[in-house]
Amino acid sequence: MIVNILKVEKEKNNYKIFVEKNPLYPDGKGGQLGDRGQIDKANIKYVDENYILVDRELNVGENQIKLDKNNQKDISKQHTAQHIISAIMKDSYGLNTVGFRMSEEYSTIDIDKRISGDLINKIEDISNEKVNENLDVYEKNYDRSEAENLSLRKDISEKITEDIRVIYIENLDASACGGFHVKNTLEINMIKIIKTENIKNGYMRIYFLAGERVLNYLKSSESILNELGTILNTNKEDFVSKITKIIEENDIQKKELDNLYSYKANNLIKNLEPFKIVNNINIFYLEKEDESFEYVYKNFDKENFIFILKDNDTYKIQSDSVNVGTLIKSINNEHSTKGGGGKNNGQIKGNISFENIIDLI
Structure with missing residues (x-):
């Protein structure tokens, strides 16, 4: 060409x-x-x-x-698979396809209702049954007036004024479409629905694969499972029980760690002395070493104070004596830092020192 x-x-x-x-x-x-x-x-x-x-x-x-003929073959399998899935959902369950999009990783179908996982599995099973029924896929062309009298799965767009190309799947579907399609459903090999998500207007988005994409997906999943088996030092059959046990143990350890951080934070607060006093306001300052310092920040209970916690290049500020949001605006104007806050707390980030903050209190 x-x-x-x-x-x-x-x-x-x-x-x-x-x-x-x-x-x-x-x-x-x-x-x-x-x-x-x-x-x-x-x-x-x-x-x-x-x-x-x-x-x-x-x-x-x-x-x-x-x-790239292989690319065209792949597209034809994904697109015909979409026609199969959409036809089954329409004819058997009254679900209308309101959107379709294909990417190089997966394809999506948007439907006008949200349905259960069990029904999704059923639709996948029926779709693969149709793939294996050896159904012919063919096209016919009609002028606009002829096409208007056809029984099609979806209405023909008013934007189309030229001849209409209709893709037929034997005893299953008839839909106006200009895309690539297989000649027979056996070419698709297999359809796999990989996930769903709820989207706006009460619609649902269905993610699916067809043809070699299914095989590649299964190979990738198998590789991940094998790697997990090595990490967990167990067989795939025992993954659920092993991971459940790990989560339970992790929850216990997290609670113990939380208690330890809380205990350390309470001691820090109890023994914390003002770093400086400015205009009769006690200035407290800490540099974060571990998560217990976040507990200090959240549970600080002194009076007439400004508390500043430095976390790398971020300063978290809270106070019962000055408007923190106003203070941070002043710092931003003076030092080109970024941040904001409300009356009692906020944070600021940038090239600034603790002393720079103190100078503007």
Whole structure:
């Protein structure tokens, strides 16, 4: 395939090339990934309807395109898998697909209701049953008036004015779509739903993989499990009991550590003397050594005081005698530090010393 480059523009570390009659499928159209491959020796990184993003500069004029067929096969599997999942959810459970997006790691389907994990598992099982039923996937083209009379899974966008391409999955689905698809469901091999999340408007987002992406996911999961087995020094079958025991032990240790920090903090507060007295206000100052100093800060109970805790380049300030927020604003104006606070507490960060703070009290 030959493409005629009309103009080249540098875009950070890449190059935008503007071509005559862009022949490549653009990223994001119908939620799908775009074409990948090479133009001359430049790798295609992104395809827009108006330009192609590549990783090296190209000459204006005719250049050879070599498309990545494996990328197209992968996209076709993900996209057809989406049609299968969406058709099953629509026909069997009345769930409408309201969004679809494909990335290089996973694909997502947004549906108009939130459903249980059990139903998600059932949808995955049925989807894989359909994959293994050896269903033909084919396309037909219609003019707009013909397409309006078809029984399709979703309405045709009013933005589409030209002929309509409909993708059929034998005895399962008919949907207007311009993307890449397999010829037969067996090409997909397997569909795996990896997670879900609730999103706005009461919708749910379903993350899924298809084809070789499932195999790669399983290999990665297996590798992680093997590594965990080595770390935990146990078999996979015993992971739950082993991790549960570790969490319980950790909770006990955390409580013991909290008690130790609290005890140390109480002693620090009890024996803490003012570092300095300014305008009859007791200035207390500590530099953080461990978490017990946070307990001191949270439980400080002196009167007529300003307490400053230094944590690396951050100063945490609290007081019952001056407005901490106003003090921090003064420090920011004087020293170009960053921070803020309210009437009784706040914090500030930057190149500043304890003495700089004291000077502005």
